[in-house]
Amino acid sequence: MSRILYLHGFNSSPQSAKAQGFKQWLSVTHPDIELLVPQLPPYPQQAAQLIEKLVKDNANDKLGLIGSSLGGYLAIWLSQRFHLPAVVVNPAVRPFDLLQDFLGDNENPYTHQKYRLAPHHMDELLALRIPTITSPDLIWLLQQTGDEILDYRQAVSYLGACKQTVEQGGNHAFVNFERFFPEIVQFLKITSFSTH
Secondary structure, eight states: OEEEEEEOOTTOOTTOHHHHHHHHHHHHHOTTEEEEOOOOOSSHHHHHHHHHHHHHHTTTSEEEEEEETHHHHHHHHHHHHHTOOEEEESOOSOHHHHGGGGOEEEEOTTTOOEEEEOHHHHHHHHHTOOSSOSOGGGEEEEEETTOSSSOHHHHHHHTTTSEEEEESSOOTTOTTGGGGHHHHHHHHTOOSOOOO
């Protein structure tokens, strides 16, 4: 079985437009590939434990990763730890800095889950940081410079040895993500045939 694990961003959900668009496209073009889109817990250590378990549960299958924003940070960690190919879309590479502004009470706008971020959660994020990308061939960065939430230069620099597609303009959601669907499947090397 071939599977892709899609990791959504901060305060997002499996209902994210990118995840749903990719899922619909796969169902038509690659019905042999299952897309896993878990609801990630808001706390980094819990999220890491969940996705680590998913990777281990699918150890006998072909598995590729897609991560968006904070999900991109988690995908980089999984990719380098388990030697899995990953496509990261406008990834947060320093979320332990970025999310300082969210310390305190939060609510996920998709799920309406209320939760509280504390300083130790930033420590949990920092613990997942990969200081040096040791297998850069496993990662493809999809980045738009118009990202209004993240400084795109951080990801371009951090993933300097990796394959990169950097587009001028766009936004944090990544405009016209669907253009890359066929190439993403190819890069993740998880399917042997295509129906189109």
